[in-house]
Amino acid sequence: MSTNHKLSATSRTVEGKGASRRLRAAGYVPAIVYGAGDAPQAIQVLHNDVLLGSRFESFYSSVIELTVDGKKQSVLIKDWQKHPFKQLMLHMDFQRVNENEVVRVAVPVHFLNQEKSPAGKTAGLVISHNLTEVTVSCLPKDLPEFIELDLADLKGGDIVHLSDLKLPSGVEIPELGLGKEHDVAVVTVAAIQEEVDPVADEGDAPAEEKK
Numbered sequence: 001m002s003t004n005h006k007l008s009a010t011s012r013t014v015e016g017k018g019a020s021r022r023l024r025a026a027g028y029v030p031a032i033v034y035g036a037g038d039a040p041q042a043i044q045v046l047h048n049d050v051l052l053g054s055r056f057e058s059f060y061s062s063v064i065e066l067t068v069d070g071k072k073q074s075v076l077i078k079d080w081q082k083h084p085f086k087q088l089m090l091h092m093d094f095q096r097v098n099e100n101e102v103v104r105v106a107v108p109v110h111f112l113n114q115e116k117s118p119a120g121k122t123a124g125l126v127i128s129h130n131l132t133e134v135t136v137s138c139l140p141k142d143l144p145e146f147i148e149l150d151l152a153d154l155k156g157g158d159i160v161h162l163s164d165l166k167l168p169s170g171v172e173i174p175e176l177g178l179g180k181e182h183d184v185a186v187v188t189v190a191a192i193q194e195e196v197d198p199v200a201d202e203g204d205a206p207a208e209e210k211k
Helices: 017-025 047-054 174-178
Strands: 005-011 028-035 038-046 064-068 071-082 089-096 103-112 125-129 133-138 147-150 159-161 185-191
Touching: 005 047, 017 028, 017 089, 028 047, 038 047, 038 089, 047 089, 133 174
Parallel strands: 005 064, 028 089, 103 147
Antiparallel strands: 005 038, 028 038, 064 071, 071 089, 103 133, 125 185, 159 185
16 A cells, blocks of 8 residues: 555636746645546645655655545646756646546556675676566555565576566556567666777787788
């Protein structure tokens, strides 16, 4: 189960770029909540509340209890826009979820025991994390904060695929249902290739080439 994140918001009736700028200046994030058969609703959330929530990795991949004008609803963060270099959230999209309907969410992968593995202890090997998050499908109550991948037995030449991930009960990876070609590599181990200088040292050149 995911961490219990909560946010409070109020509805807003004035929209547009100018109104959004004024909201941000007042310490709010303009946002919208939609889905579950209800009409989209423009809302505003305190920016400090968003910053506090975003300190947790699971904030962007968990079901959030969003209270709008006193009415509670379960939502997922589906999209967000951040300032390119400031610690400032510019806009957010929340999607309502039904506890009886399957959701698709990208959750992070946690890599365990890599440094203890044979590959991690062998010089000349490069361990690549090709995927750092995986999209899963499940009921909201089964949504994991992350997927753990134990690399304790990782060796040179190993490839860990999506199908090798151990998933919690009730959780699936939709991509695996699309065919074997979608069973992509999550982790690969390869030997470092030494670069050979194509230019031969002049001292090793045949005598006739030195003339």
